Amino acid sequence: QVQLVETGGGLVQAGDSLRLSCAASGRTFSSYVMAWFRQPPGRERESVAVIGGSGSKTYYADSVKGRFTISRDNAENRVYLQMNSLQPEDTAIYYCAARQSATITITPDLYGYWGQGTQVTVSS
Numbered sequence: 001q002v003q004l005v006e007t008g009g010g011l012v013q014a015g016d017s018l019r020l021s022c023a024a025s026g027r028t029f030s031s032y033v034m035a036w037f038r039q040p041p042g043r044e045r046e047s048v049a050v051i052g053g054s055g056s057k058t059y060y061a062d063s064v065k066g067r068f069t070i071s072r073d074n075a076e077n078r079v080y081l082q083m084n085s086l087q088p089e090d091t092a093i094y095y096c097a098a099r100q101s102a103t104i105t106i107t108p109d110l111y112g113y114w115g116q117g118t119q120v121t122v123s124s
Helices: none
Strands: 004-007 010-013 018-024 032-039 046-051 058-060 068-073 078-083 092-100 118-123
Touching: 004 092, 018 032, 018 092, 018 118, 032 068, 032 078, 046 068, 046 078, 058 068
Parallel strands: 010 118
Antiparallel strands: 004 018, 018 078, 032 046, 032 092, 046 058, 068 078, 092 118
């Protein structure tokens, strides 16, 4: 069983940066693929970034590639999302998710553990 708690959201202006953090409980954190998803207002949940257990494999949605960076600290059981050059279209609730697997996937239904979400609002 894994519990996930996201922190770091907030209200920023276009062009600003934010760093989201997700703390995971439980052991064997490195055996979990970790991901960030987001749900913009009135839209479906979408993948943002995914990272494999060792941190060597990553995936980014085209919309955030070059601006966002996902990383993890397996010693601290944390995964991060560094978000730079934020734009109003990045406004969403951001969720941390975990999947006990060696395979990276962007399909939300394949993630068994979710945090409560943290709101990111970017004003123009």
